[in-house]
Amino acid sequence: xxxxxxxxxxxxxxxxxxxxxxxxxxxxxxxxxxxxxxxxxxxxxxxxxxxxxxxxxxxxxxxxxxxxxxxxxxxxxxxxxxxxxxxxxxxxxxxxxxxxxxxxxxxxxxxxxxxxxxxxxxxxxxxxxxxxxxxxxxxxxxxxxxxxxxxxxxxxxxxxxxxxxxxxxxxxxxxxxxxxxxxxxxxxxxxxxxxxxxxxxxxxxxxxxxxxxxxxxxxxxxxxxxxxxxxxxxxxxxxxxxxx
Numbered sequence: 001x002x003x004x005x006x007x008x009x010x011x012x013x014x015x016x017x018x019x020x021x022x023x024x025x026x027x028x029x030x031x032x033x034x035x036x037x038x039x040x041x042x043x044x045x046x047x048x049x050x051x052x053x054x055x056x057x058x059x060x061x062x063x064x065x066x067x068x069x070x071x072x073x074x075x076x077x078x079x080x081x082x083x084x085x086x087x088x089x090x091x092x093x094x095x096x097x098x099x100x101x102x103x104x105x106x107x108x109x110x111x112x113x114x115x116x117x118x119x120x121x122x123x124x125x126x127x128x129x130x131x132x133x134x135x136x137x138x139x140x141x142x143x144x145x146x147x148x149x150x151x152x153x154x155x156x157x158x159x160x161x162x163x164x165x166x167x168x169x170x171x172x173x174x175x176x177x178x179x180x181x182x183x184x185x186x187x188x189x190x191x192x193x194x195x196x197x198x199x200x201x202x203x204x205x206x207x208x209x210x211x212x213x214x215x216x217x218x219x220x221x222x223x224x225x226x227x228x229x230x231x232x233x234x235x236x237x238x239x240x241x242x243x244x
Contacts, residue, residue, distance in 0.1 A: 057105045061139035068100035073244040079235045083194035092144040092188035095157050108240035112227050118203045125169035128224030136168050150180040154187040201235045
């Protein structure tokens with residue numbers, strides 16, 4: 001027995017509605033699948049690599065090779081007070097250039113005046129960080145002719161008995177030490193303000209084993225920690241800067 005016409009028409013409409021509902025459901029599912037993250041999605045971009053640190057001339061003497069001005073002044077701030085130096089490049093060109101570079105890279109920050117002999121001189125220039133000292137020990141400069149005499153208040157680089165052995169150690173003459181001229185010690189600067197401060201620097205004496213002061217090899221290998229523990233009365237250069 002066939003269904004009546006109204007029932008057949010109603011059945012066809014119901015099938016059509018179900019068909020459209022099914023297509024809508026499939027389409028919605030497909031859209032959801034496209035919007036959801038899946039294996040085909042690209043990975044997030046990686047952060048750019050950090051730039052390497054800038055080269056440090058304090059640990060690479062080859063980077064501290066600037067030519068000094070013909071004339072310049074340097075202020076030393078010490079535990080005793082302020083000292084002003086006038087540098088004359090014509091007196092000792094290689095020495096002036098080395099001193100200029102040491103000042104500009106901050107080499108003289110927190111370094112001890114470790115060899116101070118009454119009525120002779122005050123010596124400084126070993127860095128408080130043994131790693132820095134080690135690289136500069138090998139960074140020698142050539143000798144300069146002695147143009148100016150080692151009179152009171154002048155500064156010269158220390159050296160060994162070998163030619164071209166100057167590195168970073170410097171001394172200030174307490175008095176006229178003209179006998180040093182014939183030994184090749186070439187002054188490059190003079191104290192123009194604060195010689196009274198220089199005179200007050202703690203007189204620790206000659207270094208061991210010849211005197212009571214610190215052994216230079218121990219300073220080189222152990223740095224300021226060794227000096228602070230064993231020689232607490234030493235004076236220090238707190239910093240150096242070019243002022244003119």
